[in-house]
Amino acid sequence: MYNFTVKSIIHDYEVNFIEDTKAVLEQEIKEGDFIIIDNKIKELYKDELGEILAANKFIGIDATEPQKSYQGAEPVLKHLIENGFRKNHRLIAIGGGITQDITAFMSSILYRGVDWMFFPTSLLAQGDSCIGSKTSINFGDFKNLVGGFYPPNKIFINPKFLDTLSEQEMKSGLGEMLHYFIVSSEEDFRRFKNDYPQALTDKKVLAGIIARSLEIKKSYIERDEFDQNIRQVFNYGHTFGHAIESLTNYRIPHGIAVSYGMDMSNFVSVKLGYIPDSLRRDVRELVEKIWSGTQITDISLDKFTSALSKDKKNIGKQLGLILNKGYGKIFKDLRPMDDEFIGWLKEYFANELN
Secondary structure, eight states: OOOEEEOOSSOOEEEEEOSOHHHHHHHHOOTTOEEEEEHHHHHHTHHHHHHHHHHSEEEEEOOOGGGSSHHHHHHHHHHHHHTTOOTTOOEEEEESHHHHHHHHHHHHHGGGOOOEEEEEOSHHIIIIITSSOEEEEEETTEEEEEEEEOOOSEEEEOGGGGGGOOHHHHHHHHHHHHHHHHHHOHHHHHHHHHHHHHHTTOHHHHHHHHHHHHHHHHHHHTTOTTSSSGGGGGGTTHHHHHHHHHHTTTOSOHHHHHHHHHHHHHHHHHHTTSSOHHHHHHHHHHHHHHHTTOOOTTOOHHHHHHHHHTOTTOBTTEEEEEEESSTTOEEEEEEEOOHHHHHHHHHHHHHSOO
16 A cells, blocks of 8 residues: 655665554564564454464563663563573564564664564554654653664554554544644645544545655655754654653653644744744644643643753753744754743743643
8 A cells, every 4th residue: 555665774674554464473473583562452452463472472561651661671671581582583563652662672782683573553653653763762750861773674554453542542643643744844734634633533534644644754764864964853842742741641642742842832933933823823723632631731830841951852951942934844943941931931831721
């Protein structure tokens, strides 16, 4: 359907859209390989995957943010080593972004690098994180501060996995993909805004959004795989979003936190004269639908500014904000955490979240 190859300095990798996960696993898995599977997926799809798991080595994990850490990875690595996993064997991840991050991180460090494959089961993973090579784990309360770049060798996307997602999980995935469409162009944003209501229920419309999201991302990561230059615009909404996630103990799902973050970024962009308020309101009409049913009014401004100061995009004492000069004109702007900026945040939390 939408199969393609992503070029990588580390190794090129295939992305394939599939309809039968069991058949592909039976074809791909070899003796000695280990499946790393989200326990929730293992239970939801026990009829389809139970036979495969029974016939092969696997480790079930609870896909939670605490699992995505040194402490969470250690027992998994111990089990792999003690149960015969070797350099020539492969890890096969089945799950969402947390399962991906844990497996990618372990694959990159175990025996200085082993091959791995990924079957993404969440909309966040299918429409965004499955490509791009990034590996990330959390360090204490700080999200994604430790990691590197180590892509899978193959990715298999089966949209049928999305049938079991909750409405909030669907909104989170769409919220994350939205930032690619704003980064790309006004035409892409208009398409997304128009298709959003149908995408929540129509898998054909959703598949089109997933494919376009990956297409936009691919065009950037092939030119800046290690996030040193133009790819940094994909952090649009994420500086604020990561702070929201950590300060709500991940009560706010990632893509919904990013939706709040994009509105905050646009708010600051208006204050700096980069965009008219009408553009911010145009985007806000959509992100309000995405974050509907959640609230972040319990976040302390002091803790929020403290979290922002630890973001990995910062340079010295300057905040590495991704701001907006218009559709298709997202850019990185270094700003001081001065009284004026803190005043804008105070105004936002006081007036924009009711």
